[in-house]
Amino acid sequence: MVLGTSSDAGGGRSRTLRSRRSLLRASTGLGAAAVVGGALTGCSRRSSGATRVRLWSWLTGMDQYVAAFNATRRDIHVELSVIxxxxxxxxxxxxxAIRAHNAPDILHVEYQALPQIVTTGGLRELTDDVADLADGFLPAAWRSVRPDGRTWALPMDFCPMAFFYRKDLFDDAGIRVPRTWEEFRRAATAVRRADAGARIATFPLNDGAFFAGMAWQAGNPWWRISSDAWRVGIDGAGTLRMADYWQDMIASGRVAHTATGTQSWISAMHHGRLWGMLGATWGVGMVKKSLPADKGRWAIAPMPSWGDTSATGVWGGSAFGVSAESEAPEAALTFLRWLSTDPAVPRIGAKVTFPSPAHLPGRQVARKAYDDDYFVGDPVFDVLDDAATRVPEWTWGPTSLSVFSTTADVLAPVATGGITIPGAVRKLQTSTVDGMRERGLAVTRGSRT
Structure with missing residues (x-):
């Protein structure tokens, strides 16, 4: 069952939600402070007649969003601090800042970090205040801000994964774009046959968020809330199948295993040493910005699937929550509603980056506003809109961020043969369970079926 949905009925659902709520509260001594009578309350700070709202964020374009909001309001003034x-x-x-009781009114919280921030007691519950917005968002994005059946943030953008590829090189070599991972294996062999120095893509061993996204596609949630405990199943069947596949792909030399985002990686993409990229929505803007001379060469396709299972993982996306101790919670939420749902936001985003709103009407605005003149082949919005509807169930755990770091550490020896990817997955399972228990969390081991 997906956390935060209403698929259960009657008393069973009530007991399940109560146990999830108590589980997150039990993770911190501050959790009770996050709930204030089920609605936003608080004192307001006013500056020059307007309520001042402090926002911390690193999101590209946030300065322009804030400026646009402030230009239309006299009663609220948002102050951005870029972190x-x-x-x-x-x-x-x-x-x-949460621990020191001086957090800003609005916190930037990516989906994978939300449960961890919730356990600090640093966020206000928004369930009743934003219930009217639920049907307007991508279901997977809305689930992501409701880890325990309550709403803790508002989604802004959402990043399903996809395969970016050099269409010119694929066409010249007569290689079909792979639709399954078995076809991807054959295509990788064909790339090497066409150019011994080239690879179809790199499988970066230094990025835990990427690795989790690949496991997500395999339909193997790493965490679940079961009764009064976290069930951890990183070494489940889906992840191990994915790990076996990529172990073979790396060991056989069909793919590279170097990091993405570096200058050498950009050079390899431009000069045809890498024919593709396993990426996500944000890759549209990154490829366009990093490789401006390659206009008309790149295309985007759905992420290859596991057999007949049409699914994709997610790699990135941001949400924003209201601080538990905000003195201007109503004003903060007014801005967040605007940021997540107003059509002005994707229009602004289309000028500074590639907009990928979690809000469904916003996706239609983004499609019309974005100048899609770089990529060839299928329209990027067609591919990514379809991908966003094929996201399996997934729950992030309360230690996701530290697990990302540990993932990169345990995968590093794969490059030299010091460990296999399946071996690293089993090691990650053990370290995650041990780490959660050291934090005093109730943990059970997930099934490998």
Whole structure:
């Protein structure tokens, strides 16, 4: 069952939601502070007649969103502080501010970080205040802000995964775009046959979020809330199948295993040493910005699937929550409603990046506003809109961020043969369970079926 949905009925659902809520509360001594009578309350800070709302974020274009909002309001003034990206220091800064009781009114919380921030007691529950918005978002995005059946943030963007490829090179070599991972294996062999120095893509061993996204596609949730405990199943059948596949692909030399986003990676993409990229929605803007001379060469396709199972994982996406101690919660939520649902936002986003709203009407606005003149082949919005509807159930755990770091550590020896990817997955399962128990969380091991 997906966390936060209403698929259960009657008393069973009530007991399940109560246990999930108590589980998250039990993770912190501050959890009770996050609920204030089921509705937003608080004192307001006013500056020059307007209620001042403090926002911390690292999102590209946020300065322009804030400026547009402030230009239309006299009663609310949002003040943006740009902070380091989440795992580069942003989450540590926010967590420290929560503990010191000086957090801003609005916190930037990616989906994978939400349960961890919730357990600090640093977010207000928004369930009653935003219930009217539920049907307007991608279901997978809405589920992602409701880890325990309550709403803790509003989604802004959502990043399903996809396969980016050099259409010119594929066409010249007569290689069909792979639709399944078995076809991907054959295509990878064909790429090497066409150019011994080229690879179809890289499978980066240094990115835990990427690895989790690939496991997500395999239909194997790493965490579930079961009764009064976290069930951890990182070494489940789906992840191990994925791990076996990529172990063979790397060991056989069919794919590279270098990091993405570096100058050498960009050079390899431009010069045809890498014919593709396993990426996500944000890759549209990144490829266009990093490889401006390659206009008309790149195309985007659905992520290859596991047999007949048409699914894709997610790699990235942002949500924003209201601080538990905000003195202007109503004003903060007014801005968040605007940021998540107003058509002005994707129009602005189309000028600074590739917009991928979690809000369904916003996706239609983004499609019309974005100048899709770089990629060839199928329209990027057709591919990504379809991918966004094929996201399996998934629950992030309360230690997701540290697991990302550990994933990169345990995968590093794969490059030199020091460990296999399946072996690293089993090691990650053990370390995750041990780490959660050290934090005092109730944990059970997931089934491998």
């Amino acid at each position: 380091a990206a989440g795992t580069s220091g942003g989450y540590a800064q926010q967590t420290n």
